[in-house]
Amino acid sequence: MSSTAAMFEEDPILLCLVIAILLATILVRTYSSRSGPVRDVSPNPSSPPTQLALPASLSKRSPGQWIPMDFKAPDPPPYPDWDVKTTKPLPYRPFKYGPTYFVTMGLRKGNLDDWIELDNEYLKFHAIKKERIESRGDSLCKTAPEALDAAIELLELLCDYLPKRYPSMFTKTGVGVDNIITNESFNITQRPLLEEPMRTIGRLIQDDIAIMVEGSDGLSYLKSGSIILPGFWKLEEKFNMNLSDIHTSGDVPQFREKLERGMVNFFKRVMPDDMVIRHNVSLNLSIRDFKNLQFPQYFMQVDDGLAWSHSIGPEDSPHVGWFTAEKDKVVENHWFRSERQTLRRLPRSGGVVFTIRTYFHPVTEVAKEPYVPGRLASAIRSWGDDVAKYKGSEKYKSILLNFLDQENEKQIDLGLISEGGESHLKYPY
Numbered sequence: 001m002s003s004t005a006a007m008f009e010e011d012p013i014l015l016c017l018v019i020a021i022l023l024a025t026i027l028v029r030t031y032s033s034r035s036g037p038v039r040d041v042s043p044n045p046s047s048p049p050t051q052l053a054l055p056a057s058l059s060k061r062s063p064g065q066w067i068p069m070d071f072k073a074p075d076p077p078p079y080p081d082w083d084v085k086t087t088k089p090l091p092y093r094p095f096k097y098g099p100t101y102f103v104t105m106g107l108r109k110g111n112l113d114d115w116i117e118l119d120n121e122y123l124k125f126h127a128i129k130k131e132r133i134e135s136r137g138d139s140l141c142k143t144a145p146e147a148l149d150a151a152i153e154l155l156e157l158l159c160d161y162l163p164k165r166y167p168s169m170f171t172k173t174g175v176g177v178d179n180i181i182t183n184e185s186f187n188i189t190q191r192p193l194l195e196e197p198m199r200t201i202g203r204l205i206q207d208d209i210a211i212m213v214e215g216s217d218g219l220s221y222l223k224s225g226s227i228i229l230p231g232f233w234k235l236e237e238k239f240n241m242n243l244s245d246i247h248t249s250g251d252v253p254q255f256r257e258k259l260e261r262g263m264v265n266f267f268k269r270v271m272p273d274d275m276v277i278r279h280n281v282s283l284n285l286s287i288r289d290f291k292n293l294q295f296p297q298y299f300m301q302v303d304d305g306l307a308w309s310h311s312i313g314p315e316d317s318p319h320v321g322w323f324t325a326e327k328d329k330v331v332e333n334h335w336f337r338s339e340r341q342t343l344r345r346l347p348r349s350g351g352v353v354f355t356i357r358t359y360f361h362p363v364t365e366v367a368k369e370p371y372v373p374g375r376l377a378s379a380i381r382s383w384g385d386d387v388a389k390y391k392g393s394e395k396y397k398s399i400l401l402n403f404l405d406q407e408n409e410k411q412i413d414l415g416l417i418s419e420g421g422e423s424h425l426k427y428p429y
């Protein structure tokens with residue numbers, strides 16, 4: 001906010017122009033057919049398909065142009081009973097029984113209140129992030145000059161959101177935010193900023209986060225990121241890439257056929273009052289142009305590296321991948337990585353913010369949950385060749401399936417689960 005304010009003081013004509021544009025935007029919104037500025041955002045599988053309609057004022061914008069919007073999300077309520085010691089990580093187990101692998105995009109309409117999830121692994125994540133920012137921050141956190149305003153807007157948004165959502169950890173100050181548990185104090189009004197903004201953002205939350213900015217060719221480019229705990233990929237390799245290249249360079253199965261068009265359109269259409277979450281079991285929710293898209297959102301890892309999966313090779317080595325991984329280690333070395341992802345647009349800069357929250361647990365622990373070993377084994381057996389290759393299943397499939405089948409048998413013998421018994425259960429299973 002402060003940087004915009006300073007800009008306006010220096011340039012009254014700019015201020016008038018912005019006010020005129022804002023008024024026009026508000027008028028168009030009021031008189032356009034779209035009813036109400038904020039749509040019902042409660043996730044409800046039985047509601048009609050979500051429409052991401054473009055307001056008339058924006059449908060004609062030229063590629064790469066964004067007219068700052070006067071949108072502020074409602075204040076989030078404090079997270080219920082949140083405590084840095086006792087709030088457990090949410091159990092995302094986003095896999096389904098076979099026989100067919102419908103990895104849809106799994107998009108749901110989210111509520112902006114739920115944007116950032118923090119839990120009792122905060123201090124562990126924070127310590128790992130701190131160490132990595134110190135040792136290799138330049139390659140993990142980067143912002144291109146054309147995305148600096150978006151990165152600052154994101155930082156300001158977090159300094160506003162976090163104290164309201166997690167008041168036992170964050171206090172808003174006149175110059176930014178204090179973390180009263182780690183005793184850090186962030187002054188975000190200094191210029192130049194005391195620290196590259198994506199580093200500061202990395203210290204504030206458990207998520208990794210990236211900003212996509214539309215170029216004058218209408219494509220979205222990865223222009224800013226805080227990618228500190230990625231497991232299998234590197235920001236450096238994808239920085240400045242367009243959306244399509246980001247995915248095809250990672251060999252995401254069926255991206256070209258099933259994902260590309262919808263995803264590209266989606267990045268154009270997402271508005272500041274939308275938030276989309278990808279996690280959990282995929283629902284066949286059809287966002288216009290976005291039906292039944294496929295995408296994997298959980299991974300097996302044959303080591304315990306949250307920040308980097310060292311079994312696929314050293315982080316600094318240029319050629320790593322499942323092909324270099326070791327095979328068939330004992331099941332105690334197998335970890336389950338699931339991701340909760342959200343997308344929203346920054347109203348002032350127009351950048352699209354993509355959050356990736358990683359949940360990371362030993363398979364032996366996850367398999368204690370009723371129905372999980374049976375369901376996970378079934379899901380893994382249903383992967384097609386492309387998905388299996390992407391997920392590196394050759395390196396762990398036999399030992400893992402053997403273990404999961406045994407655990408499933410145990411659950412049946414103990415009477416913990418029954419055939420078809422899961423259907424009536426509410427998430428978490």
Ligand SMILES: *[C@@H]1O[C@H](CO)[C@@H](O)[C@H](O)[C@H]1NC(C)=O
Binds near residue numbers: 181182
């Ligand atoms: C933060 O400061 C308080 C009070 O000085 C102290 O008790 C606590 O141990 C500090 N926390 C950390 C993580 O340094």
Ligand SMILES: *[C@@H]1O[C@H](CO)[C@@H](O)[C@H](O)[C@H]1NC(C)=O
Binds near residue numbers: 189
């Ligand atoms: C924050 O930065 C501003 C701008 O440099 C400075 O004037 C102010 O004293 C700083 N405030 C604190 C609390 O550090």
Ligand SMILES: *[C@@H]1O[C@H](CO)[C@@H](O)[C@H](O)[C@H]1NC(C)=O
Binds near residue numbers: 219242244245
């Ligand atoms: C993305 O960039 C690549 C390489 O620069 C280019 O070949 C490709 O056509 C671009 N994608 C689209 C959808 O234009």
Ligand SMILES: *[C@@H]1O[C@H](CO)[C@@H](O)[C@H](O)[C@H]1NC(C)=O
Binds near residue numbers: 045283
């Ligand atoms: C997970 O998905 C189920 C439907 O499959 C839904 O009812 C539930 O609310 C979702 N859980 C979370 C935490 O979003």
Ligand SMILES: *[C@@H]1O[C@H](CO)[C@@H](O)[C@H](O)[C@H]1NC(C)=O
Binds near residue numbers: 102284
């Ligand atoms: C989801 O979509 C697929 C493909 O259209 C369909 O076959 C499947 O039955 C749908 N699943 C649900 C739960 O509606």
